Amino acid sequence: xxxxxxxxxxxxxxxxxxxxxxxxxxxxxxxxxxxxxxxxxxxxxxxxxxxxxxxxxxxxxxxxxxxxxxxxxxxxxxxxxxxxxxxxxxxxxxxxxxxxxxxxxxxxxxxxxxxxxxxxxxxxx
Amino acid sequence: xxxxxxxxxxxxxxxxxxxxxxxxxxxxxxxxxxxxxxxxxxxxxxxxxxxxxxxxxxxxxxxxxxxxxxxxxxxxxxxxxxxxxxxxxxxxxxxxxxxxxxxxxxxxxxxxxxxxxxxxxxxxxxxxxxxxxxxxxxxxxxxxxxxxxxxxxxxxxxxxxxxxxxxxxxxxxxxxxxxxxxxxxxxxxxxxxxxxxxxxxxxxxxxxxxxxxxxxxxxxxxxxxxxxxxxxxxxxxxxxxxxxxxxxxxxxxxxxxxxxxxxxxxxxxxxxxxxxxxxxxxxxxxxxxxxxxxxxxxxxxxxxxxxxxxxxxxxxxxxxxxxxxxxxxxxxxxxxxxxxxxxxxxxxxxxxx
Ligand code: SF4
Numbered sequence: 001x002x003x004x005x006x007x008x009x010x011x012x013x014x015x016x017x018x019x020x021x022x023x024x025x026x027x028x029x030x031x032x033x034x035x036x037x038x039x040x041x042x043x044x045x046x047x048x049x050x051x052x053x054x055x056x057x058x059x060x061x062x063x064x065x066x067x068x069x070x071x072x073x074x075x076x077x078x079x080x081x082x083x084x085x086x087x088x089x090x091x092x093x094x095x096x097x098x099x100x101x102x103x104x105x106x107x108x109x110x111x112x113x114x115x116x117x118x119x120x121x122x123x124x125x
Numbered sequence: 126x127x128x129x130x131x132x133x134x135x136x137x138x139x140x141x142x143x144x145x146x147x148x149x150x151x152x153x154x155x156x157x158x159x160x161x162x163x164x165x166x167x168x169x170x171x172x173x174x175x176x177x178x179x180x181x182x183x184x185x186x187x188x189x190x191x192x193x194x195x196x197x198x199x200x201x202x203x204x205x206x207x208x209x210x211x212x213x214x215x216x217x218x219x220x221x222x223x224x225x226x227x228x229x230x231x232x233x234x235x236x237x238x239x240x241x242x243x244x245x246x247x248x249x250x251x252x253x254x255x256x257x258x259x260x261x262x263x264x265x266x267x268x269x270x271x272x273x274x275x276x277x278x279x280x281x282x283x284x285x286x287x288x289x290x291x292x293x294x295x296x297x298x299x300x301x302x303x304x305x306x307x308x309x310x311x312x313x314x315x316x317x318x319x320x321x322x323x324x325x326x327x328x329x330x331x332x333x334x335x336x337x338x339x340x341x342x343x344x345x346x347x348x349x350x351x352x353x354x355x356x357x358x359x360x361x362x363x364x365x366x367x368x369x370x371x372x373x374x375x376x377x378x379x380x381x382x383x384x385x386x387x388x389x390x391x392x393x394x395x396x397x398x399x400x401x402x403x404x405x406x407x408x409x410x411x412x413x414x415x416x417x418x419x420x421x422x423x424x425x426x427x428x429x430x431x432x433x434x435x436x437x438x439x440x441x442x443x444x445x446x447x448x449x450x451x452x453x454x455x456x457x458x459x460x461x462x463x464x465x466x467x468x469x470x471x472x473x474x475x476x477x478x
Contacts, residue, residue, distance in 0.1 A: 012454030019468065025451055027344045027413045048337070049344030085337055092337065 003073055007031060010069050014045060017065045021058055026050050033073070039100025042077060043070055050091040055082045055118055063121045066096060079107050080121040087116075094120070126361060126370055127151035129192065129297070130388050131377035132180065138381045139180050145385050147187035149392040154192035154229065155180060156377060159322050161216035162195035162235075178223040185224065192227040193220055194377075195235075196250035197319035198312065204235060217243055233267060240268025251276050251299050252315055257284065258291035271295035273373060276354035277307050280428040282367060289368045298364055300356040300391065302375040303404030305342070305349055306433075310335035343407065347414060347465060348445035352435065355404055357418060358394045360425045375405035383408075415450040415462055 015028040027048040034044045045066075055062060063080055077096040085092045099107060106113040107122065130146065132139050132155040142153070158173065177193060184191040203209035217239055220228060227246035230236050231253045240247040248271040249255060249264045256275040264272055272292070276299050278284045289296055304311065314335035320328055343349050356364070361372060374387055387403055390396045396403065400418040401411040427440055435441065450462040 008456045009454075012457045012459070016453045019451075019453075020471065023469070023471075025344050025347065025413070025465075025468065027340075027410075029340075029409075048341045050341075085332060085334060088334065088338070090337060090341055092332070 003033070006072050007033070010072075011045075013069045014065060017069070018050065018054075018062070021061055021065070022050075022054050024049070034095075036100075038102055040097050040103050042075060042095055042097035043073065044093050044095050046093045047091050050082075052082070052084055052089040052091060052118060055091055055094070055120060059120045062094070066094070070096065077121070078104065078123045079119065081107075082118045082120060084116040084118065091118075126365065126372060126392075128388065128391060129154060129371065129373040131155070131374060131379070131384060133377055133379070133381060133384070134176070136176065136179060136183075138384075139183055141381055142384055142388075143183060143187050143189075146388045147189060149388055150189055151371070152190035152192055152227070153184055154194050154227075154373075154377070157193045157195040157220070157228075158216065160324055162197060162200070162213060162323070174219045174223065177220065177225065181224050190226040191224070192229055192246075192248060193225050194229040194250070196229050196231040196252045197323060198231055198252050198315040199319040200232065200323070201320065203324075204232065210238075214238070214242070221245060227271070229273070233264070236264065236269060237267045240270075246270035248295075248297070249273060251302070255288070258287045261288045261292045261296075265292040265294050269294055271297055271371070273297040273299055276302050276304055279354040279356055280425075280431075281433070282363070282429045285364070285369060286367045295371055296369050297371040297373050298356060298369055299354075299373045299375050300358075300361070301387065301403050301405055303353055303355055303401075303406040303408070305339060306352045306354055308339070310339055314339075340407070340410075343410060344413070347449055347451075348442040350401070350407070350410070350414065350416065351441040351445045351449070353404075353407075355400070357400070357421055357425070358391045358396050358403075359418075359422065361391070361394055363425055363429065379405060379408070412455050413452055415452065417448055417450075420448040 011028050011031040015026060018026040028045055029048055030046040032044045035041050066080060075096055075098060078099040080094065080096050082091045082094045084090060112119060128150050129152040130150055132142060132153050134155050181191045204213055213235065221243050225245055227248050228239055229248040229250050230239060231250040236247055236249060247269055249269045251273040254275040255261050255264060255272050256278045261272055271294055274288060274296060279298060317330065317333065321330060372391065374391060376384055376387060390403060396418045398418060399411050400416040401408060401414060424444060431438060446465050450464050451468055453461050453463060
């Protein structure tokens with residue numbers, strides 16, 4: 001219950017800190033606690049106004065912000081990555097995930113599994 | 126003033142809207158069945174023939190007009206096949222039997238077919254992009270009884286007056302759609318929605334580029350919201366002064382209570398809240414931006430005479446900087462509103478970056 005109560009704070013806090021970081025308006029449209037049928041769990045944050053360049057330039061700060069803000073969820077993500085709207089520079093979402101075995105194989109290699117994702121953080125295996 | 130308002134489609138909603146707002150309305154509209162003809166908005170439910178018949182009966186009990194909207198911009202050529210035309214004609218016959226007073230269409234061929242073969246009024250959709258007297262004359266000659274003008278000319282009084290002068294049919298202004306001025310995505314998005322809201326085959330799109338891009342453009346350039354095609358309730362009289370008094374409220378996918386409140390607001394011609402709350406498309410942005418409607422008093426005088434050369438003007442951008450605010454930590458104990466100027470100077474908070 002505590003976690004659910006904190007979700008609004010997390011959403012607002014991430015939005016505000018990214019505005020401060022980038023110096024412009026960024027909209028966190030939605031922040032979801034997610035579970036997937038493959039076995040992954042995590043947090044998915046949907047954005048408007050965030051660009052590929054932002055996540056590349058500020059990758060380490062964004063990871064710090066996301067980890068700090070979501071610490072109460074005790075997720076300890078294996079991976080944090082941004083998903084781009086395919087073929088564009090638009091960041092659709094950032095996912096913090098604890099990976100299932102199958103996805104661990106996909107994300108674990110040297111090559112990004114899909115061309116429209118930008119990996120901000122990967123836990124050393 | 127003749128107000129036209131949306132019905133979300135289910136009978137409970139129709140009854141509630143009619144009970145509370147019938148006396149404020151001239152006409153209501155709802156989507157037709159997507160089994161036959163797609164529409165320009167994603168259909169949320171099924172408008173079965175029986176629902177339209179029952180809705181029309183209820184609407185007529187309150188002495189209002191009933192309009193069914195089937196304004197797809199693309200039908201994949203189906204309407205130009207023998208089988209497709211037969212299907213569309215049989216649906217128009219169902220609507221005629223249900224007693225609807227008007228059908229709103231976007232495709233010129235269907236407009237001609239409907240006006241030649243049926244006695245209900247045929248209204249040209251804003252998706253036909255009537256933005257000049259010539260186009261208005263074309264549609265009137267095709268048989269149109271009413272034209273909802275392209276929303277991109279909503280503030281172009283010179284063109285609006287010329288259209289009013291050129292035709293004698295009803296001219297309608299869609300007041301709160303909220304789409305971008307001269308939206309570059311408009312044709313493409315309507316084409317996509319025409320297919321995703323219509324009969325099979327329905328493409329399973331994985332993302333809507335146009336709507337996402339539109340949203341992020343507004344976040345990055347908030348002044349685009351100021352230049353969008355909305356009309357304030359207080360400014361309706363400017364349209365009446367040039368002979369346009371039919372105003373259509375957009376929002377058939379919005380919740381019932383919002384529809385009722387928006388009818389009341391336009392009827393009262395007075396609104397003290399966040400202008401974004403009146404807009405159909407992009408209403409969710411009211412959780413990010415705040416545009417105090419009352420601070421827009423008088424802006425229409427500038428818009429009425431501007432030449433749309435925004436790159437040389439800057440009025441809307443300056444106005445945005447002066448009055449628009451951004452929510453920080455919305456929905457929490459720490460929620461606050463800061464101006465765009467304050468934001469540009471640095472987010473005021475306790476977080477060191
Ligand atoms: S020309 Fe000026 S007043 Fe007119 S829409 Fe552009 S910025 Fe606004």
